[in-house]
Amino acid sequence: MKKIISAAQTRATDSFTITKEGISSIDLMERASKRFVECFLELYPAVSSVCVFAGTGNNGGDGLAIARLLQRNGVDAQAYLVKYADSLSADCKSNFDRLDNCVVLKEGDHTGVNCELIIDAIFGSGLNRPVEGWLADLFDDINRSDVPVVSVDVPSGLFADSSGHGAVIRADDTITFQRPKRSFFVPETGRFTGKWHCVDIGLNEAFIEGQESDFYLIEASDVGLPKREKFSHKGNFGKVQLLAGSYGKMGAAILCAKAIMRSGAGLLTVHIPREGYTAMQVSVPEAMVTVDEGGEFISNPVVQSDASAICIGPGLGVNESTVHGLLQFLRSVEKPLVLDADALNILAQNPLLLKELPSKTVLTPHVGEFHRLFGECKDGFERLERAQQAAKKYDLVIVLKGAHTAVVDSERVVFNNTGNAGMATGGSGDVLAGIITALLGQGMAASEAALSGVYLHGLAGDYAAKKVGEVSLMASDLLESLPYSIDNVRKKKII
Numbered sequence: 001m002k003k004i005i006s007a008a009q010t011r012a013t014d015s016f017t018i019t020k021e022g023i024s025s026i027d028l029m030e031r032a033s034k035r036f037v038e039c040f041l042e043l044y045p046a047v048s049s050v051c052v053f054a055g056t057g058n059n060g061g062d063g064l065a066i067a068r069l070l071q072r073n074g075v076d077a078q079a080y081l082v083k084y085a086d087s088l089s090a091d092c093k094s095n096f097d098r099l100d101n102c103v104v105l106k107e108g109d110h111t112g113v114n115c116e117l118i119i120d121a122i123f124g125s126g127l128n129r130p131v132e133g134w135l136a137d138l139f140d141d142i143n144r145s146d147v148p149v150v151s152v153d154v155p156s157g158l159f160a161d162s163s164g165h166g167a168v169i170r171a172d173d174t175i176t177f178q179r180p181k182r183s184f185f186v187p188e189t190g191r192f193t194g195k196w197h198c199v200d201i202g203l204n205e206a207f208i209e210g211q212e213s214d215f216y217l218i219e220a221s222d223v224g225l226p227k228r229e230k231f232s233h234k235g236n237f238g239k240v241q242l243l244a245g246s247y248g249k250m251g252a253a254i255l256c257a258k259a260i261m262r263s264g265a266g267l268l269t270v271h272i273p274r275e276g277y278t279a280m281q282v283s284v285p286e287a288m289v290t291v292d293e294g295g296e297f298i299s300n301p302v303v304q305s306d307a308s309a310i311c312i313g314p315g316l317g318v319n320e321s322t323v324h325g326l327l328q329f330l331r332s333v334e335k336p337l338v339l340d341a342d343a344l345n346i347l348a349q350n351p352l353l354l355k356e357l358p359s360k361t362v363l364t365p366h367v368g369e370f371h372r373l374f375g376e377c378k379d380g381f382e383r384l385e386r387a388q389q390a391a392k393k394y395d396l397v398i399v400l401k402g403a404h405t406a407v408v409d410s411e412r413v414v415f416n417n418t419g420n421a422g423m424a425t426g427g428s429g430d431v432l433a434g435i436i437t438a439l440l441g442q443g444m445a446a447s448e449a450a451l452s453g454v455y456l457h458g459l460a461g462d463y464a465a466k467k468v469g470e471v472s473l474m475a476s477d478l479l480e481s482l483p484y485s486i487d488n489v490r491k492k493k494i495i
């Protein structure tokens with residue numbers, strides 16, 4: 001797990017590395033620029049001409065060094081110094097002096113972009129006010145050019161730690177140094193980075209990990225999976241209960257049930273409305289079924305006394321009898337629990353129940369469900385703050401779903417970086433709820449099950465997207481890729 005630090009902490013890390021490791025800041029800049037170029041040439045191996053827009057700070061210094069290094073690699077790299085300040089930072093000046101033919105752009109100057117790709121090194125993590133005026137016009141020109149834009153460290157104009165911004169470069173790729181920045185994980189700001197890639201520039205890792213921060217990034221090595229011993233039997237892998245489905249939404253229950261079985265659960269019993277019986281038995285013969293007295297909706301959910309984990313919610317509906325039954329159920333349950341979809345909507349209508357939930361209950365809301373539960377938030381940063389408060393107050397694990405799902409518990413916020421936009425499709429969330437419940441049922445702690453589940457689910461999505469593409473990806477494809485995702489993580493073979 002890697003700590004995500006603020007811009008100020010990054011500056012402190014730069015200074016610490018410079019002092020502790022006896023490397024000069026200009027050499028550190030050169031190293032960062034080299035790492036950028038290596039990553040860049042892997043992404044765009046065939047590129048022959050680029051325009052580099054460099055500012056007058058250290059981000060600009062990187063840009064000018066990058067232009068020089070690309071020229072050495074045979075790329076026709078034309079640098080433009082965007083002179084928003086009269087003087088250049090010392091390291092920017094050194095790199096300016098080392099470069100021939102750098103065009104200086106000032107207010108009022110125009111440039112027609114005539115290259116295959118733009119590198120944006122105008123502002124980095126030193127941005128201290130929103131970008132406006134002639135710089136905003138320049139950003140607009142860059143954003144409207146029809147060539148790819150690759151940003152250095154941060155898309156220019158984007159703050160590393162907060163959401164208010166002026167003009168911002170809209171990058172196709174961002175090659176960022178040492179750690180992704182906090183704003184990359186939040187929808188309002190993360191949309192500017194395109195795909196981000198993090199390169200190691202050799203900043204002092206121990207210093208970074210020693211900084212105060214609640215934010216982390218999950219890595220493959222953090223994913224825990226229960227061991228399958230040679231003489232193990234199904235009783236060793238948990239008894240999971242799933243309460244799900246209603247007329248017209250049995251698919252959610254089936255997807256979730258399949259995900260539970262695919263994630264290693266020993267035994268699964270699903271509790272569903274009577275009319276879903278045949279569909280469930282035919283689709284998931286591995287699962288045992290108990291039928292509710294309600295034909296189209298669950299009205300009498302009963303806790304399975306020997307269950308090791310329970311999931312309730314996928315496709316449940318919000319019929320009055322279901323609401324009544326669920327409230328009774330939640331008041332009596334004392335098991336490791338995952339609440340998803342309509343269970344969250346019902347909970348939102350009855351918020352007093354939040355403090356009666358078993359400790360470490362896992363809630364898996366998407367943004368809409370989160371707002372219903374805990375109130376509207378002005379942006380993703382406020383949402384994370386609210387999630388942290390709720391996780392602490394009610395002792396919950398909140399899986400706030402999105403492009404970078406955040407697993408929030410009373411101690412930290414852990415972001416996920418697997419998955420893709422192909423997963424924005426009905427049923428993906430049901431699969432996630434199933435994976436987390438299966439891991440919980442096999443004895444994993446709630447936060448660990450949530451983290452591992454989110455990572456494996458996203459990785460399954462990435463494998464599925466390679467096979468069928470993001471557009472065609474359906475939730476069933478996640479179920480087909482899940483075995484490879486689990487197996488590769490187990491064998492430490494992430495591809």
Ligand SMILES: NC(=O)C1=CN([C@@H]2O[C@H](COP(=O)(O)OP(=O)(O)OC[C@H]3O[C@@H](n4cnc5c(N)ncnc54)[C@H](O)[C@@H]3O)[C@@H](O)[C@H]2O)[C@@H](O)CC1
Nearest residue numbers: 014029032057058059123124125126127128129130131153
């Ligand atoms: N040793 C280091 O410090 C390293 C820094 N690196 C690079 O340095 C960058 C940070 O450099 P800096 O701290 O110089 O910051 P920037 O290069 O982002 O520039 C900040 C400068 O822009 C001005 N400014 C900020 N917002 C403005 C606005 N809206 N309009 C006009 N002017 C504005 C500031 O007053 C300051 O002079 C990182 O993003 C990274 O690219 C890398 O070279 C790695 C090593």
Ligand SMILES: Nc1ncnc2c1ncn2[C@@H]1O[C@H](COP(=O)(O)OP(=O)(O)O)[C@@H](O)[C@H]1O
Nearest residue numbers: 366402403419420421423424426427428429430
């Ligand atoms: N743009 C995206 N990038 C990565 N993952 C995504 C994206 N959009 C959605 N997902 C993932 O897909 C799942 C969608 O869940 P949810 O909205 O509950 O869907 P449903 O209710 O249809 O099952 C979540 O795990 C979410 O993180």
Ligand SMILES: [K+]
Nearest residue numbers: 120123154156
């Ligand atoms: K930049």
